[in-house]
Amino acid sequence: MAEVSVGRTTQRSAALFERACRTLIDGVASPSRGPLNYHPHPLYMEGGCGGRLRDVDGNDYVDLMLAFGALVHGHAHPRLVEALQRAAERGALTATASEIEIVVAERIASMHPCAERVRFANTGTEACMAALRLVRGYTGRDKIIKFEGHYHGWSDAYSLRSNMPGGDAVDSLGIPAGALADTIVLPWNDVDAVERALDANKGDVAAIVTEPVMANMGVIPPRPGYLQALRELARAAGALFYVDETVTGFRLGPGGACGRFGIEADIVTFGKALGAGFPVAALAGRAEVMEALEHGRVLHYGTQNANPALLAVVDESLRMLDDAAYARLEQLAGRIVSGLREALDGEAIVQSVGPMFQIYFTDAPEITSYRDFGAHVDRDRFNRFVHALFEHGVYTSPSPALHSVLCTAHTDEDVDRVIAAAAASV
Numbered sequence: 124m125a126e127v128s129v130g131r132t133t134q135r136s137a138a139l140f141e142r143a144c145r146t147l148i149d150g151v152a153s154p155s156r157g158p159l160n161y162h163p164h165p166l167y168m169e170g171g172c173g174g175r176l177r178d179v180d181g182n183d184y185v186d187l188m189l190a191f192g193a194l195v196h197g198h199a200h201p202r203l204v205e206a207l208q209r210a211a212e213r214g215a216l217t218a219t220a221s222e223i224e225i226v227v228a229e230r231i232a233s234m235h236p237c238a239e240r241v242r243f244a245n246t247g248t249e250a251c252m253a254a255l256r257l258v259r260g261y262t263g264r265d266k267i268i269k270f271e272g273h274y275h276g277w278s279d280a281y282s283l284r285s286n287m288p289g290g291d292a293v294d295s296l297g298i299p300a301g302a303l304a305d306t307i308v309l310p311w312n313d314v315d316a317v318e319r320a321l322d323a324n325k326g327d328v329a330a331i332v333t334e335p336v337m338a339n340m341g342v343i344p345p346r347p348g349y350l351q352a353l354r355e356l357a358r359a360a361g362a363l364f365y366v367d368e369t370v371t372g373f374r375l376g377p378g379g380a381c382g383r384f385g386i387e388a389d390i391v392t393f394g395k396a397l398g399a400g401f402p403v404a405a406l407a408g409r410a411e412v413m414e415a416l417e418h419g420r421v422l423h424y425g426t427q428n429a430n431p432a433l434l435a436v437v438d439e440s441l442r443m444l445d446d447a448a449y450a451r452l453e454q455l456a457g458r459i460v461s462g463l464r465e466a467l468d469g470e471a472i473v474q475s476v477g478p479m480f481q482i483y484f485t486d487a488p489e490i491t492s493y494r495d496f497g498a499h500v501d502r503d504r505f506n507r508f509v510h511a512l513f514e515h516g517v518y519t520s521p522s523p524a525l526h527s528v529l530c531t532a533h534t535d536e537d538v539d540r541v542i543a544a545a546a547a548s549v
C-alpha cells in the first residue's frame with residue numbers, strides 16, 4: 124500500500140456518514156464504531172492489506188485495532204485468501220458433519236493446554252453464553268462470579284458492570300432483574316474479595332469467570348499468582364474455573380493466556396484471533412465438563428456452527444501461528460512499547476502483555492484495576508490523541524477502554540511510523 128498520507132481529507136467518509144444515519148442506527152453496525160467514539164464522523168474503510176488499512180478517501184493507516192484484535196495475520200493475507208477461495212468453490216455451508224471440524228478441533232487441542240474437547244460457535248458472545256449454560260448445567264448451581272470491567276459479550280447474565288466506570292451498574296436497558304440475580308460482581312486482582320464471596324455463597328457458585336488479562340479497560344495484567352489463586356479457590360469451592368480467552372486466545376501464544384501464565388482452566392472460550400477475521404468462535408475445556416453438552420443435555424445449537432469454508436481459513440491461520448510467528452509478535456511488541464514509552468514520557472504510560480498494549484493518559488504510575496481506571500485515566504485526552512493519530516496515519520479505537528494490538532503482518536517500518544505519529548500527536 125501507499126505511504127501514509129499527510130494533509131488528508133475525509134470528505135467521502137463525511138458524506139457516507141450522513142447517508143448512513145438515514146437507515147443505520149448511529150450510522151454504524153455496533154455502537155463503539157459510531158458517534159460514541161468518533162468525531163465528527165467515523166472513518167469509512169475500503170479495505171486493508173497486511174498491517175495497513177485504507178479509508179474511502181484514499182488515506183492509509185497503520186492498523187492497530189485490527190478488527191478489535193480479530194486479525195492476527197492482518198488484512199487479506201494471501202494464504203488465507205487462497206484458503207477461502209478454494210473452500211468457497213465447495214460451497215458456503217453444509218451444516219453436516221465435516222472433516223475440517225475435526226482437523227481444526229485437533230489443532231486447537233494440540234495448541235491449548237485446557238482444550239481436551241471443543242465445540243464451535245460463531246462469535247465470542249455466543250461462545251460465552253454457551254459456556255455460562257454449560258457451567259450451570261454441569262454443576263447444577265446458578266450463581267457466577269464475574270469481575271467489574273470484564274466483558275463477556277452482551278448477553279443478559281453477564282451485563283453487569285462491564286462498561287467503563289461512572290455509568291450505570293447494569294450495562295443495558297431491557298435486562299430483567301431476574302437475569303442478573305445470580306451474577307456476583309467483584310473487583311479483580313483481589314483474592315480476598317473472591318474468598319469472601321465464595322464463603323458467603325457456599326455451594327451455590329457454578330463458576331468463577333474471568334478475563335485472564337483485563338482487556339476491556341485497556342490492558343491490565345493479572346497480579347503474579349492471582350489467576351492460580353482463583354483456580355485454587357474455585358476448586359476448593361466445587362466451582363468451575365472459566366477463563367474467557369476471546370481476546371487472549373491464539374494471541375498471547377499457542378496456548379493463549381492459560382499457556383502463558385501456566386494456569387489450568389476447566390472451560391475456556393475463543394473468538395477474535397481464532398477466526399482470523401471471520402465469525403468463528405469456540406468453547407473448549409476438560410472432557411468431563413464439556414461432555415455435559417452431549418446429546419444436547421446442555422443445549423447449544425447453531426446452523427452456522429463449524430462453517431466449513433471459514434474453518435478452512437482457521438486451519439490455515441492456526442498453521443501459520445508457529446513459534447516464529449509468536450517470537451515475531453513479541454519482538455515487535457517490545458519495540459513498540461519501549462518506543463511509545465519514550466515518545467510519551469511524562470504524558471502517558473503504556474501497559475502491555477505480549478502484542479496487546481494500551482496508552483493511558485494518567486497521573487498514576489500504573490493502572491491496576493477498574494477503579495484506578497475510573498479515578499486516574501483521562502479518557503477525553505485519549506480520544507483526542509487517537510483522532511490526532513488518524514491525521515498521522517495510525518488507526519486504533521478512540522475508546523479509552525479498547526486496547527491496541529499487533530499482528531504477524533506488521534513491519535518494523537509500521538512500528539516506527541506509530542512511534543513517530545504518537546510523538547507528533549501528544
Ligand code: PMP
Pocket residue numbers: 191246247248249251274275276277334338339367368369370394395
Ligand atoms: N469476551 C471478551 C473477553 C471480549 O473482549 C469480547 C469482545 N470484545 C467478547 C467476549 C465478545 O466477543 P464478540 O464481540 O465476538 O461477540
